[in-house]
Amino acid sequence: MRQETRLSLILDLLAEKGSVTVTELVEALEASSASIRRDLELLESQHLLSRTHGGAVAGGLAYELPLRYRGGRNKEEKQRIAAVAATRVGEGPLSLGLTGGTTTTEVARALVNHKGLTIVTNALNIASELALRPNLKLIVTGGTARSESYELVGPLAEASLEGMNLDLAFVGVDGISADVGLSTHHEVEAHTNRVLIERTRRVIVVADGSKVGHKAFARICPPSGVSELITDASADADALQQLENAGIKVTLA
Amino acid sequence: MRQETRLSLILDLLAEKGSVTVTELVEALEASSASIRRDLELLESQHLLSRTHGGAVAGGLAYELPLRYRGGRNKEEKQRIAAVAATRVGEGPLSLGLTGGTTTTEVARALVNHKGLTIVTNALNIASELALRPNLKLIVTGGTARSESYELVGPLAEASLEGMNLDLAFVGVDGISADVGLSTHHEVEAHTNRVLIERTRRVIVVADGSKVGHKAFARICPPSGVSELITDASADADALQQLENAGIKVTLA
DNA sequence: TACAAAACGATCATAAACATGCAATATGAA
DNA sequence: TTCATATTGCATGTTTATGATCGTTTTGTA
Numbered sequence: 001m002r003q004e005t006r007l008s009l010i011l012d013l014l015a016e017k018g019s020v021t022v023t024e025l026v027e028a029l030e031a032s033s034a035s036i037r038r039d040l041e042l043l044e045s046q047h048l049l050s051r052t053h054g055g056a057v058a059g060g061l062a063y064e065l066p067l068r069y070r071g072g073r074n075k076e077e078k079q080r081i082a083a084v085a086a087t088r089v090g091e092g093p094l095s096l097g098l099t100g101g102t103t104t105t106e107v108a109r110a111l112v113n114h115k116g117l118t119i120v121t122n123a124l125n126i127a128s129e130l131a132l133r134p135n136l137k138l139i140v141t142g143g144t145a146r147s148e149s150y151e152l153v154g155p156l157a158e159a160s161l162e163g164m165n166l167d168l169a170f171v172g173v174d175g176i177s178a179d180v181g182l183s184t185h186h187e188v189e190a191h192t193n194r195v196l197i198e199r200t201r202r203v204i205v206v207a208d209g210s211k212v213g214h215k216a217f218a219r220i221c222p223p224s225g226v227s228e229l230i231t232d233a234s235a236d237a238d239a240l241q242q243l244e245n246a247g248i249k250v251t252l253a
Numbered sequence: 254m255r256q257e258t259r260l261s262l263i264l265d266l267l268a269e270k271g272s273v274t275v276t277e278l279v280e281a282l283e284a285s286s287a288s289i290r291r292d293l294e295l296l297e298s299q300h301l302l303s304r305t306h307g308g309a310v311a312g313g314l315a316y317e318l319p320l321r322y323r324g325g326r327n328k329e330e331k332q333r334i335a336a337v338a339a340t341r342v343g344e345g346p347l348s349l350g351l352t353g354g355t356t357t358t359e360v361a362r363a364l365v366n367h368k369g370l371t372i373v374t375n376a377l378n379i380a381s382e383l384a385l386r387p388n389l390k391l392i393v394t395g396g397t398a399r400s401e402s403y404e405l406v407g408p409l410a411e412a413s414l415e416g417m418n419l420d421l422a423f424v425g426v427d428g429i430s431a432d433v434g435l436s437t438h439h440e441v442e443a444h445t446n447r448v449l450i451e452r453t454r455r456v457i458v459v460a461d462g463s464k465v466g467h468k469a470f471a472r473i474c475p476p477s478g479v480s481e482l483i484t485d486a487s488a489d490a491d492a493l494q495q496l497e498n499a500g501i502k503v504t505l506a
Numbered sequence: 507t508a509c510a511a512a513a514c515g516a517t518c519a520t521a522a523a524c525a526t527g528c529a530a531t532a533t534g535a536a
Numbered sequence: 537t538t539c540a541t542a543t544t545g546c547a548t549g550t551t552t553a554t555g556a557t558c559g560t561t562t563t564g565t566a
Contacts, residue, residue: 003553004272004305022513032555037514047365047386053562054513109268124393128381132300132400140377140405142395142413145384152393156413160395256543275523285545290524306523306552 001029006039014049014058021055074208075106077232080253081206082106084230085170088204092116094167098126099193100151101172103206105129112136120164122152122192139164146189153192161195169200173207175214176229178242182220190218197225204228213239223248254282259292267302267311274308300378300403330461330485333506335359337483338423338459345369347420351379352446353404354425356459358382365389373417375405375445392417399442406445414448422453424479426460428467431495434476436469443471450478457481466492476501 006029013020013028025036040056043049049056085107089096093116098104100123108126111117115135121127122141130138141160143152171193175183182205184190197203203226212235228249231240240250259282266273266281278289293309296302302309338360342349346369351357353376361379364370368388374380375394383391396410424446428436435450435458437443450456456479465488481502484493493503 002274002305002307004308004310033513034515034555035553038553045366047388124377124380124384127377127398131377131398131403134400138398139409140393140395140398142393142409145380145391145393147385147387150384156392156395156416160409160413286523287525287546288544291544294525 001031003035003039006031006035007043010039010043010056011048014056019052019055019057024055074210074232077208077234077253078103078106079110081208081230081232082110084251084253085204085206086110086114088228089114089117089168094118095120095165097121097166097169097171097196097200098123099169099171099196100124100126100149100189103208104170104172107170107206120161120166120196122157122196124150124152143192146186149186149189151189151192153186153188157192158195161192161199164199166196166200168202168204169196171197171203171205171220171226173205173211173220174216175211176205176207176223176226176243177213177215177239178223178246180215180219181222181224182226183214183216184218184220185216187218190220193220197221202227204230206230208232209234209236212236212243254284256288256292259284259288260296263292263296263309264301267309272305272308272310277308330487330506331356331359332363334459334461334483334485335363337504337506338457339363339367341457341481342367342370342421347371348373348418350374350419350422350424350449350453351376352422352424352449353377353379353402353442354459356461357423357425360423360459373414373419373449375410375449377403377405396445399439402439402442404442404445406439406441410445411448414445414452417452419449419453421455421457422449424450424456424458424473426458426464426473427469428464429458429460429476429479429482429496430466430468430492431476431499433468433472435473435479436467437471437473438469440471443473446473450474455480457483459483461485462487462489465489465496 009029010020010025022033022036026033040051044051049058081103089111091114095118098108098119098121104123105126108130112133118137118139119130120139120141122143124145127138127140130136141152141157143157144154145152173182174185205226209232212231223243223246226248228251229243230251230253233252244250262282263273263278275286275289279286293304297304302311334356342364344367348371351361351372351374357376358379361383365386371390371392372383373392373394375396377398380391380393383389394405394410394413396405397407398405426435427438437446458479462485465484476496476499479501481504482496483504483506486505497503
């Protein structure tokens with residue numbers, strides 16, 4: 001097995017379980033203990049975990065799953081959602097906001113061939129992917145980077161958004177329901193996303209079915225701020241009905 | 254098969270799978286491993302992927318590992334410069350600025366083990382690499398992304414910097430000389446870097462020897478704004494002497 | 507504290523992957 | 537067609553990753 005694969009899998013296991021043992025990794029990755037130790041040493045030098053005797057524990061990002069891990073799940077659904085989302089974006093001069101998240105990242109990828117777009121984002125991973133596309137104008141908000149989500153948040157991010165007026169925004173969330181509205185796990189992230197939504201004429205939420213009807217810790221905004229939800233067929237039917245009653249157009253990808 | 258065809262197929266495979274191996278590509282594209290390696294090298298130079306041993310991973314993707322610890326050819330000087338630069342940074346609460354550039358990127362890598370640092374940068378690639386580190390506080394300026402340099406520039410970037418006061422900054426340049434001072438190829442980049450320098454108490458220029466005595470198109474600031482230059486032994490001796498006469502401490506890494 | 511088992515780091519030989527120089531081939535312009 | 541340039545594949549020596557061995561350190565238990 002290749003080193004890069006091993007490193008990824010070790011981080012996956014760590015994200016899932018919080019700690020791993022060398023013996024466990026030797027079996028799971030079919031590598032020698034020497035290689036496992038070398039891998040752990042490397043990851044520790046990058047501050048991605050802390051070594052213990054017999055294994056390692058997650059360093060810093062234990063409770064919220066890192067973005068890379070969540071990215072693997074439901075990738076096909078997210079790509080279908082993103083493909084539908086891209087059809088909502090016309091050609092021509094248009095200012096478009098993108099918040100962080102794996103689904104919005106797929107939306108960004110679906111938009112790389114559009115022309116004349118100005119894309120505003122507070123997601124570092126999206127910014128990195130779009131930065132070298134000459135056909136797009138990319139504006140990044142400032143802010144403090146959150147290692148768990150790769151989002152730029154806080155007062156600087158919000159101040160950056162103050163002067164902008166966006167035609168359309170795709171927003172990723174951890175939960176959307178008719179009574180609470182949009183919600184996410186982190187309160188500062190929620191506040192920053194709310195500012196972006198307030199500066200946007202038309203807001204479309206992109207979220208896979210598992211988020212529908214769910215309520216996460218921090219509320220972003222009530223359902224009234226949202227024009228449309230694009231999700232997949234695994235979403236709970238009752239929750240979708242309630243969202244439609246609340247005036248949100250629902251599209252299944 | 255034509256090179257152009259290979260390049261797009263490689264990118265297609267990467268987009269689909271996240272990572273590829275050289276062996277895999279040799280079979281799929283029916284080309285020699287030498288050609289595949291040349292292709293990967295080319296794509297890496299355009300920030301479209303990151304090479305690993307045995308293959309490559311999608312570049313700019315936040316949820317793949319920052320595996321760029323592997324050194325290229327001429328990176329040795331830059332790494333030595335970066336190692337010296339890191340010794341100028343003490344432990345403890347300290348606010349540190351980093352502009353874009355390959356040398357400053359090496360400085361960022363040399364700083365990942367420091368604790369208590371607040372790092373402010375307008376370079377997207379540096380931000381992506383540092384965002385994962387829980388031991389650092391990372392603040393990204395806003396701004397418009399330049400695809401050539403991965404830097405965030407313009408009024409938004411400058412407004413982001415207005416409220417900050419930095420203890421120390423490492424600045425990358427395209428040219429440094431005693432009469433003109435610091436210069437770079439792009440005027441907007443120059444202006445943004447100038448604002449960062451104005452907000453900083455102590456400015457250290459990091460540049461390999463080929464930049465010393467050189468004058469690029471756009472002037473950033475006069476030599477008086479700079480405390481120290483860290484470069485390598487290939488720098489022109491006369492130019493170094495003039496810089497020292499202008500009050501800049503010169504260190505050869 | 508003493509002891510045994512497990513885990514650890516260091517070292518080494520092997521094998522895979524790597525960069526590079528060079529000759530042959532393919533491509534595009536005159 | 538003919539020449540100039542660029543690209544390709546092979547062969548070379550070099551670097552890097554890996555797994556086994558061995559002596560040392562840590563951990564858990566009596």
